[in-house]
Amino acid sequence: xxxxxxxxxxxxxxxxxxxxxxxxxxxxxxxxxxxxxxxxxxxxxxxxxxxxxxxxxxxxxxxxxxxxxxxxxxxxxxxxxxxxxxxxxxxxx
Amino acid sequence: xxxxxxxxxxxxxxxxxxxxxxxxxxxxxxxxxxxxxxxxxxxxxxxxxxxxxxxxxxxxxxxxxxxxxxxxxxxxxxxxxxxxxxxxxxxxxxxxxxxxxxxxxxxxxxxxxxxxxxxxxxxxxxxxxxxxxxxxxxxxxxxxxxxxxxxxxxxxxxxxxxxxxxxxxxxxxxxxxxxxxxxxxxxxxxxxxxxxxxxxxxx
Numbered sequence: 001x002x003x004x005x006x007x008x009x010x011x012x013x014x015x016x017x018x019x020x021x022x023x024x025x026x027x028x029x030x031x032x033x034x035x036x037x038x039x040x041x042x043x044x045x046x047x048x049x050x051x052x053x054x055x056x057x058x059x060x061x062x063x064x065x066x067x068x069x070x071x072x073x074x075x076x077x078x079x080x081x082x083x084x085x086x087x088x089x090x091x092x093x
Numbered sequence: 094x095x096x097x098x099x100x101x102x103x104x105x106x107x108x109x110x111x112x113x114x115x116x117x118x119x120x121x122x123x124x125x126x127x128x129x130x131x132x133x134x135x136x137x138x139x140x141x142x143x144x145x146x147x148x149x150x151x152x153x154x155x156x157x158x159x160x161x162x163x164x165x166x167x168x169x170x171x172x173x174x175x176x177x178x179x180x181x182x183x184x185x186x187x188x189x190x191x192x193x194x195x196x197x198x199x200x201x202x203x204x205x206x207x208x209x210x211x212x213x214x215x216x217x218x219x220x221x222x223x224x225x226x227x228x229x230x231x232x233x234x235x236x237x238x239x240x241x242x243x244x245x246x247x248x249x250x251x252x253x254x255x256x257x258x259x260x261x262x263x264x265x266x267x268x269x270x271x272x273x274x275x276x277x278x279x280x281x282x283x284x285x286x287x288x289x290x291x292x293x294x295x296x
Contacts, residue, residue: 029176040247043257045127045257048130
């Protein structure tokens with residue numbers, strides 16, 4: 001169980017960082033919409049509309065790393081599993 | 094004969110006065126392109142957003158652009174930032190309090206340093222800027238582009254002119270009581286506003 005939690009923590013941290021990097025490594029807060037610009041050819045004005053879509057920010061990375069840290073912390077409550085062969089060896093000696 | 098002559102004179106006088114009269118341009122854009130972009134550039138984070146709830150009327154005389162006057166209104170509730178929590182704060186009591194102060198306005202009173210080249214006029218506009226119920230006199234650079242007869246290209250079946258208005262200016266949020274206690278390393282005190290709007294005057 002200890003090992004499973006540690007691997008899960010590593011996976012959560014790695015996945016969050018990868019998502020953040022591939023989404024543009026946004027250094028501010030996460031966004032739920034992104035601006036889309038379109039040029040009005042008559043007036044030359046660039047209109048702005050917003051498209052729904054999640055862009056992770058540093059708060060997302062922080063939350064994911066906190067979650068990963070919690071998993072590592074939880075893993076400390078489990079003892080390292082010992083193999084049956086070791087136990088048998090101890091019993092015979 | 095005399096009656097006909099008088100009628101002709103009246104008509105021609107009306108015609109010439111209509112040509113010389115300033116036109117009222119309505120800035121409620123049916124295409125929804127008009128926008129005001131705002132930016133707060135703090136050391137820790139830059140906040141960018143925009144508003145598209147623009148309306149208002151400007152009277153403009155192509156023969157005398159220096160006499161331009163009018164009022165531009167931005168619906169405070171149309172201010173948008175891409176982070177939902179930030180938007181909630183922006184519209185809330187400490188920041189813009191949009192429920193109580195639904196409009197951000199600029200009322201132009203006077204144009205100075207007017208320079209006209211072709212259809213484009215640049216000037217410094219002085220007027221009253223009002224946010225969150227606080228009104229301040231301010232002067233900002235402005236560029237007006239008069240597009241004669243171009244309304245039909247944007248709105249089919251309508252004849253008329255367009256007036257494009259552009260301006261970039263800076264205001265201090267502390268001057269308008271917009272969360273003056275917010276730390277300036279996180280949220281800049283200076284707000285840069287870029288206005289790009291077009292108004293229409295139908296014939």
